[in-house]
Structure formats: C-alpha cells, structure tokens
Amino acid sequence: MLLLALCVPALTGCAESQDTPALQQTTYASAADLGSFCDRLPRAAYAGLPKHESSNDWFEVYEVEAGVFAIYEPFQWQEVISYLIVGSEAAALFDTGNGIGDIRAVVEQLTDRPVRVINSHSHFDHIGGNYQFDDVLSIATEFSLERTHGVDSAEIRMEVSPEALCRDLPEGVSEAAHKTRPFSITARLADGDVVDIGGRQLEILHIPGHAPDAIALLDREAGYLWSGDSFYEGPIWLFFPETDLVAYRASVAKLAAVATDLKAVFPAHNTPKADPELLLRLRDDLDRVLTGQVEPVPVGDGNVEFPFAGFSFLMRENYHSIPAE
Numbered sequence: 001m002l003l004l005a006l007c008v009p010a011l012t013g014c015a016e017s018q019d020t021p022a023l024q025q026t027t028y029a030s031a032a033d034l035g036s037f038c039d040r041l042p043r044a045a046y047a048g049l050p051k052h053e054s055s056n057d058w059f060e061v062y063e064v065e066a067g068v069f070a071i072y073e074p075f076q077w078q079e080v081i082s083y084l085i086v087g088s089e090a091a092a093l094f095d096t097g098n099g100i101g102d103i104r105a106v107v108e109q110l111t112d113r114p115v116r117v118i119n120s121h122s123h124f125d126h127i128g129g130n131y132q133f134d135d136v137l138s139i140a141t142e143f144s145l146e147r148t149h150g151v152d153s154a155e156i157r158m159e160v161s162p163e164a165l166c167r168d169l170p171e172g173v174s175e176a177a178h179k180t181r182p183f184s185i186t187a188r189l190a191d192g193d194v195v196d197i198g199g200r201q202l203e204i205l206h207i208p209g210h211a212p213d214a215i216a217l218l219d220r221e222a223g224y225l226w227s228g229d230s231f232y233e234g235p236i237w238l239f240f241p242e243t244d245l246v247a248y249r250a251s252v253a254k255l256a257a258v259a260t261d262l263k264a265v266f267p268a269h270n271t272p273k274a275d276p277e278l279l280l281r282l283r284d285d286l287d288r289v290l291t292g293q294v295e296p297v298p299v300g301d302g303n304v305e306f307p308f309a310g311f312s313f314l315m316r317e318n319y320h321s322i323p324a325e
C-alpha cells in the first residue's frame with residue numbers, strides 16, 4: 001500500500017463518511033501524494049512472470065506458480081491482488097478484489113472447476129466481487145458479519161475517483177454509484193480448518209491483527225503461504241480502529257514460525273511473490289517497534305510510519321508500546 005495525503009472515507013474520519021458502531025473511523029495522512037502512484041507502474045516484479053490473457057482488461061493475470069494465478073488490479077491505487085488456486089476438484093479464489101472489474105469472468109476463463117471464495121479478511125478491497133459467487137468461506141467475526149451488508153458508495157467513492165486511478169473505469173462503473181455489494185457467507189472457517197480442493201490442502205491460519213478476521217492460507221506440501229494484508233511489500237496498514245497490535249504481533253510470530261518451510265509467499269497488494277525470509281524480518285522488526293526501539297516518523301493526521309527495507313508499518317501515533325519481555 002502506498003500512503004496518501006487525501007482523505008479516504010472508507011478508512012478515515014472524512015466528513016462524508018458513515019460511522020457505524022462496529023467500524024469507528026480514524027484519520028491518517030501520508031508522505032506521498034496519490035498522483036505519483038501511476039509512475040510506479042509497471043512494477044518490475046511482474047516482468048519475469050508468465051502473463052495470461054485476461055477476459056476483463058481491468059485485471060492483469062499472472063501464473064505465479066503452476067495452477068496459482070495472481071489476479072491483479074494495477075490501475076487502482078490499492079494495487080490489490082486476488083489469487084485463484086486451482087485444484088483437481090475445485091478452485092479456491094482467495095479474495096475478490098475491489099468489485100470494479102468483472103472478476104468472475106476472469107476466473108471462468110482460467111478454470112471450469114467449482115469456485116470457493118475464501119476471504120483473507122473483510123476490508124472492502126478484498127470482498128468487492130464476493131456477490132458474484134455463491135460459495136463464500138470466511139472467518140465469522142462480528143467485523144466479518146457486519147461487512148456482509150456491503151459498503152456504501154459514500155465510504156468508498158474516493159476509491160474510484162480519478163485521483164485513485166491510472167485509467168478510465170470499466171463501462172458501467174461510476175464514481176457516484178460504486179459500492180461494495182452485499183453477499184452471504186456460506187461456510188464459516190476456523191483456525192486450523194483445511195479446505196481440500198483436490199491435490200491441494202489449504203490450511204486456514206487465523207492471524208488477527210490487521211483486521212479481526214484476517215487469515216492466511218497455507219499449502220504445507222507445496223510450501224506456499226498466501227498472507228493477505230498481514231504482510232506485503234509496502235506500507236502495512238495498522239492504524240484502523242479494528243487493528244489489534246498485540247494480536248498482530250502474535251500472528252506475525254505464527255507466520256514466521258512456518259517461514260523456513262516455505263518456498264514462496266503470495267501477498268495481497270503490490271507484488272505477487274515474496275521471499276519467505278521477509279516474514280522473519282517482519283517479526284523481528286515489529287518486535288523492535290513495539291518495544292520502543294525504533295523512532296517513529298510522523299506522517300500527519302496522527303499517524304506514524306516505521307520504515308524498513310521492503311516494507312513499513314503505519315500506525316496511530318498513540319499506539320501502545322509493549323514492554324520488552
């Protein structure tokens with residue numbers, strides 16, 4: 001994720017945003033401006049990956065490993081990545097993106113197997129296409145259940161404003177009308193559950209912190225981990241009212257504990273394939289931050305950033321340090 005100097009209604013206390021009891025909002029600001037994000041494209045990390053034709057040009061599709069497709073939204077500032085993981089019996093779709101392009105059309109082009117949507121967590125940029133599918137698996141926290149009602153246009157209008165885009169919106173999508181549509185959770189997941197798609201066993205790791213319902217998917221046999229927003233190469237957002245830094249610390253330790261068995265990590269933003277070694281650094285750098293060993297960099301609106309090589313942490317300036325053990 002990049003940082004913004006703008007007010008993002010879905011995430012901030014903008015005047016037009018709709019507060020709900022379950023989703024109090026906060027403010028943040030940034031060092032970088034939104035206009036510069038298009039200049040990063042195309043990212044070098046994609047250059048060596050096999051690219052597939054996409055039936056919907058809102059998305060770019062890369063086969064990051066055999067039968068594992070990154071479905072990337074490069075033209076919207078979140079640069080969110082959903083993943084289609086194809087098994088012999090079914091396919092798992094780990095997140096459905098912003099709901100701006102027709103992700104179902106892309107998925108149907110890539111597989112004819114039944115598709116099971118699994119959400120990494122319930123922030124709007126990961127559940128936008130859920131409504132297009134009738135099999136949606138999710139951890140069912142209060143936060144997740146509240147999000148099944150969708151997200152109003154007023155809250156995510158900025159996400160489809162010209163400043164947030166590097167190209168025109170697809171036909172039929174408008175800044176005024178765009179919203180996250182309601183959907184149903186058809187199966188509830190719990191930590192340790194295994195989703196068998198035939199030839200691939202996808203284990204659910206509940207890793208709350210970034211969001212209460214955050215999960216990672218682990219394919220132990222292949223050595224693959226899909227990390228959602230709990231880790232990606234960029235500023236990791238830890239400033240939400242629903243963020244829990246104590247839980248995040250434990251979750252990051254859980255990811256680091258499997259890192260040495262991994263061949264690849266597939267994050268949910270920016271770049272689709274990361275070195276598992278970064279999970280060890282994530283754990284160590286977060287520990288240093290939370291024990292007060294790193295000086296925060298103010299980025300405005302009550303937020304601070306802790307930059308490290310390859311990623312950073314964005315937190316509220318009044319985050320609570322955890323005493324050293």
Ligand SMILES: [Zn+2]
Pocket residue numbers: 121123210211229
């Ligand atoms: Zn998120």
